[in-house]
Amino acid sequence: MREQIIFATGNEGKMKEIRMILADLDAEVLSLKDAGIDIDIREDGKTFEENAVIKARAVMKETGVLVLADDSGLEIDYLNGEPGVYSARYLGEDTSYRIKNQNLIDRLQGVPAEQRTARFVCVIAAAFPDGRILKARGTIEGVIGYEERGGGGFGYDPIFWLPEYGCSTAELSMEKKNELSHRGKALRAIKEELKKAVKA
Numbered sequence: 001m002r003e004q005i006i007f008a009t010g011n012e013g014k015m016k017e018i019r020m021i022l023a024d025l026d027a028e029v030l031s032l033k034d035a036g037i038d039i040d041i042r043e044d045g046k047t048f049e050e051n052a053v054i055k056a057r058a059v060m061k062e063t064g065v066l067v068l069a070d071d072s073g074l075e076i077d078y079l080n081g082e083p084g085v086y087s088a089r090y091l092g093e094d095t096s097y098r099i100k101n102q103n104l105i106d107r108l109q110g111v112p113a114e115q116r117t118a119r120f121v122c123v124i125a126a127a128f129p130d131g132r133i134l135k136a137r138g139t140i141e142g143v144i145g146y147e148e149r150g151g152g153g154f155g156y157d158p159i160f161w162l163p164e165y166g167c168s169t170a171e172l173s174m175e176k177k178n179e180l181s182h183r184g185k186a187l188r189a190i191k192e193e194l195k196k197a198v199k200a
Contacts, residue, residue: 003066004035005022005066006030006035006068007030007068008055008056008068008070009069010031010032010033011154017178018187021188021191022191025191025194039058039062041055043055047085047123048137049123051071052135053125056125057125057127065129067126068125068190070125071122072122072182074118075119075121076118076144078108083100097158098148101159102148104156105145108144118144118160119139119140119142120139120140121137121138121139122185124137124138124187126190126193132197134193134197137189138183138186140169140180140181140185142161144160145160145168149161150172157169162180169181
C-alpha cells in the first residue's frame with residue numbers, strides 16, 4: 001500500500017497544483033477533505049513559517065501521518081508588505097477575491113509602475129510523526145496590475161503582473177505557473193527535503 005501524505009488544505013485549486021508537482025513521490029496525496037478531517041486551527045503565527053508549522057503539526061497530531069501544510073500570501077512593498085500573513089483573511093475571510101483585488105488596486109491608485117513591486121511568498125512545512133519538522137520557502141517577484149486579468153489561477157493571481165511575461169499569473173498555463181510560482185518552487189524544494197529525509 002502506498003504511503004499517504006496529507007496536505008492541510010481544503011482548496012481544490014491548490015490541490016491540483018500540489019498533486020501535479022508531487023506526482024513522482026511514491027505517495028497518495030490527500031486533502032483534508034479527502035482524509036475526512038475537519039479541525040479548527042488557530043493560525044496566530046506572525047510569519048508564514050510559523051503558520052505553516054502550526055497547521056502541519058496540528059493535523060499530524062490528529063492523524064499520526066506525515067502532513068504538509070503551506071502558508072502563503074501576497075506582499076506589496078508600497079503597502080509595507082500588506083496583506084502578508086493576513087492575505088487569506090484580508091477584508092474578512094468570506095470576502096470575495098474580486099473585492100479584495102479591487103481594494104488593493106484602489107489603494108495603489110496613482111502609484112507609478114516602479115513602486116508597485118510585490119511578491120507571492122509560500123512556506124511549506126512538513127510535520128513527521130516522530131516530531132521532525134522540515135520547511136521550504138519559495139517566492140515569485142512581480143508588480144500589482146491596474147485591473148484583473150485572466151481566468152486561470154485563484155486568489156490574487158489576476159492582479160499579479162509578471163512584466164517579463166507580459167501577463168498576470170492568472171493568464172499563465174498550469175504548467176508554466178507550476179514552474180514559476182512561489183508554491184511550485186516551495187513544493188519542489190520540500191519534495192527534495194522529503195526524499196533526503198526518507199533516505200536518512
